[in-house]
Amino acid sequence: MGIDAMTHLTTPTRLTGAEILWATLVGEGVDTVFGYPGGAILPAYDALRKFPIRHVLVRHEQGAAHMADGYARASGKVGVAVATSGPGATNLITGIATAMLDSIPMVCVTGNVSSKVLGTDAFQEVDITGITLPVTKHNFLVSRAEDLAAALRHAFQIARSGRPGPVLVDITKDAQQATAIFDFEAAKPKLYRPHPMLKVEDAGLAQAAELIRNAERPVILAGHGVSEAGAMEQVRTLAERAQIPVGLTLLGLGSFPASHPLNLGMMGMHGEAWVNDAIQEADLLIACGMRFDDRVIGTPATYATKAKKIHIEIDPAEINKNVKVDVALVGDLRAVLEELLPRISSRGQGGRDGSSWLKWIDGRKGESAVRDIKNLPDMGHLYAAHVMHDLWRITGGNAVVVTDVGQHQMWEAQYYHHEHPRTLITSGGLGTMGFALPAAIGAKFGCPEKEVWVVAGDGGFQMTAAELSTIVQERLKINIAVINTGYLGMVRQWQEFFYERNYEATPLVSPDFVKLADAHGIPGRAVRTRGEVAAAVEEARAANGAFLLNFLVEKEDSVYPMIPAGSSLHEMILRPGRDPLEERADD
Amino acid sequence: MLHTFVAYVEDLPGVLTRVASLFRRLNINISSLTVGRSERPGLSRLTLVCEASASAGHRIRASLFKLENVVDVDDIAQAPSVTRELALIKVAASPRNRAQIFDLVEVFRARIVDLTSESLLIEMTGVESKIEGLIEVLREDDGRILEICRSGKMTMRRGHHTSGVLRAMGAGVADAAEQDRAAAQP
Ligand SMILES: Cc1ncc(C[n+]2csc(CCOP(=O)(O)OP(=O)(O)O)c2C)c(N)n1
Numbered sequence: 001m002g003i004d005a006m007t008h009l010t011t012p013t014r015l016t017g018a019e020i021l022w023a024t025l026v027g028e029g030v031d032t033v034f035g036y037p038g039g040a041i042l043p044a045y046d047a048l049r050k051f052p053i054r055h056v057l058v059r060h061e062q063g064a065a066h067m068a069d070g071y072a073r074a075s076g077k078v079g080v081a082v083a084t085s086g087p088g089a090t091n092l093i094t095g096i097a098t099a100m101l102d103s104i105p106m107v108c109v110t111g112n113v114s115s116k117v118l119g120t121d122a123f124q125e126v127d128i129t130g131i132t133l134p135v136t137k138h139n140f141l142v143s144r145a146e147d148l149a150a151a152l153r154h155a156f157q158i159a160r161s162g163r164p165g166p167v168l169v170d171i172t173k174d175a176q177q178a179t180a181i182f183d184f185e186a187a188k189p190k191l192y193r194p195h196p197m198l199k200v201e202d203a204g205l206a207q208a209a210e211l212i213r214n215a216e217r218p219v220i221l222a223g224h225g226v227s228e229a230g231a232m233e234q235v236r237t238l239a240e241r242a243q244i245p246v247g248l249t250l251l252g253l254g255s256f257p258a259s260h261p262l263n264l265g266m267m268g269m270h271g272e273a274w275v276n277d278a279i280q281e282a283d284l285l286i287a288c289g290m291r292f293d294d295r296v297i298g299t300p301a302t303y304a305t306k307a308k309k310i311h312i313e314i315d316p317a318e319i320n321k322n323v324k325v326d327v328a329l330v331g332d333l334r335a336v337l338e339e340l341l342p343r344i345s346s347r348g349q350g351g352r353d354g355s356s357w358l359k360w361i362d363g364r365k366g367e368s369a370v371r372d373i374k375n376l377p378d379m380g381h382l383y384a385a386h387v388m389h390d391l392w393r394i395t396g397g398n399a400v401v402v403t404d405v406g407q408h409q410m411w412e413a414q415y416y417h418h419e420h421p422r423t424l425i426t427s428g429g430l431g432t433m434g435f436a437l438p439a440a441i442g443a444k445f446g447c448p449e450k451e452v453w454v455v456a457g458d459g460g461f462q463m464t465a466a467e468l469s470t471i472v473q474e475r476l477k478i479n480i481a482v483i484n485t486g487y488l489g490m491v492r493q494w495q496e497f498f499y500e501r502n503y504e505a506t507p508l509v510s511p512d513f514v515k516l517a518d519a520h521g522i523p524g525r526a527v528r529t530r531g532e533v534a535a536a537v538e539e540a541r542a543a544n545g546a547f548l549l550n551f552l553v554e555k556e557d558s559v560y561p562m563i564p565a566g567s568s569l570h571e572m573i574l575r576p577g578r579d580p581l582e583e584r585a586d587d
Numbered sequence: 588m589l590h591t592f593v594a595y596v597e598d599l600p601g602v603l604t605r606v607a608s609l610f611r612r613l614n615i616n617i618s619s620l621t622v623g624r625s626e627r628p629g630l631s632r633l634t635l636v637c638e639a640s641a642s643a644g645h646r647i648r649a650s651l652f653k654l655e656n657v658v659d660v661d662d663i664a665q666a667p668s669v670t671r672e673l674a675l676i677k678v679a680a681s682p683r684n685r686a687q688i689f690d691l692v693e694v695f696r697a698r699i700v701d702l703t704s705e706s707l708l709i710e711m712t713g714v715e716s717k718i719e720g721l722i723e724v725l726r727e728d729d730g731r732i733l734e735i736c737r738s739g740k741m742t743m744r745r746g747h748h749t750s751g752v753l754r755a756m757g758a759g760v761a762d763a764a765e766q767d768r769a770a771a772q773p
Contacts, residue, residue, distance in 0.1 A: 195653065321646060
């Protein structure tokens, strides 16, 4: 017996809670969910076949959460993950926290034991709403079928409104089994209440415009909020009209074209020296949808001390949190910029002349370039920088690259130049290893027409490698690049720099990843020299299905430049001037 | 410094946990928290006092507002307001030494609300320092205090407000909140 979900969306009907769940998701525009079944969510799974929703069976619920997250990041829509009670629900948590720290709209649905036994330590019972309270934007415990549609619709509203974030809806088994009248329209949440402390006043706008007009050395700091608010055009107009260079946070990459002459690249701990130098020298910072994270500012006390600061941000709790600002425009970035732009005049019309400042910054680039590894002669070593550079070149900067966490993540950010928003998908705030493979699966569902690449370290790849089976089962075309250093590379780097090379617990034995892929039915190839990289990337792209490349790169390479944690932006450790391995030989 | 927040929250299970959890996450100790029904149906009113840096007030208020069940938040800060606390104090007293306590109660404008042959129960409402004063004096007589129960602080701004908090936040916000509530009506 099939159910015409669309009819139910317009005509109130009596349905089971399980049917209400799926009907509501359909009504909210969901066509794909990522999940894993179990006893407490079985009634829901039993009803699933009646609805036009594709269910992707994951191999671990953490994968489900990351897939929902990757789906949301790639598509801009709300991602949905489903899990059973107890261990199914707790397995979601890392993925939920990852989405929370990066403000990703996501709804997680969990089953729970029957409401009659809630609180009795029944089989596979956990208080998942209690556990996820600090890592969700909000959560719901639903124990009656008649409350389900409203809770779910409210969850979607919360997930996507204001500063987005994950919401969990925990549904008891009896609520899935009971019936209630399903009335989609009546379950509509009340009008969304914007945060009452949003504040964009004329005086603030005037002050911001004045600061911009008079600035000699301004820098725009563009963060994740640019793509979340869809403010790419507005940021670009501001930059171009007032000739202001743009530095990006890790999650901001792609929201301002890498090839744009005003793009400085990534700022912060592993940002290029000229970007951080520019920030330290600046007399005005215009922060757009970014939160002055500690990985971006180093020591707060010495951060951009010469600069006035304008902060345009949707979350009032972020204002003056890490860095004290002079003008706060608290609201939707796009709306605020729309109001600000008419007050900014271009150079010809009395606006600022930014040329000497841009020239100063340009002057700093030369020095970095000669230190850049990809400009050094080929000494036979394969560096991750080469891999990223070739991957960027061959894909034209148009692929969706999903990175894991560690050195490779930073090399990707440095050498893959993103032109478009939502083309770099990475866990910035939580820094979750194991994110890349499942998030890429979600991303592929979010934008099936795009070329999707996983870039992961040998450590993080092994954390969620079981999802290779999901790729095969779902017949996905995803290319996988493992940057294999034989170490937990980023931790090894910290041990090298700050713990006297005491490589405790960082050397890592891995399976042969090509064979591992092969066991899943995924072809692959190992790559050992710089000369092989391009052909291998082409081979992967040309393959019909998924393809894995195991890049056996230099083991003890480090990410430069680097601001040691807790140091100032101008105290960067710069790239060595020569091939680092040659230098090591002199030690 | 001490911060005092007055908030209206939805009267639903788990809402207090959400508020408390926020302060735990911010690593801020709540020194006093009172909750009870308000003049608005379905909404509880709470007064929360905590110790935090002077600059933390903005962020705490903004974070409270981010909680889905929090409807209004007022940071009382230094605003003219009335703060009261209720204390119930049970003291040991025999018919022979009662008179002395009666005098004390009189001086502190407290009340005796229960009396037995061995003990009596004092109710006192006032500012924190006055309550502390009475307890101090009672303590001077060793072993006399049997039990103390204090409500924590309750605060209300002075002056006329239809719904004090809303006015204090400025009409614009009040209107938005009001409209939202109106929209919520079936
Ligand atoms: C789940 C998790 N555990 C631990 C860490 C700490 N950590 C950060 S980077 C890193 C090393 C990653 O090694 P690998 O995956 O091989 O990538 P590489 O740095 O070599 O590119 C570790 C252990 C983390 N970020 N996430």
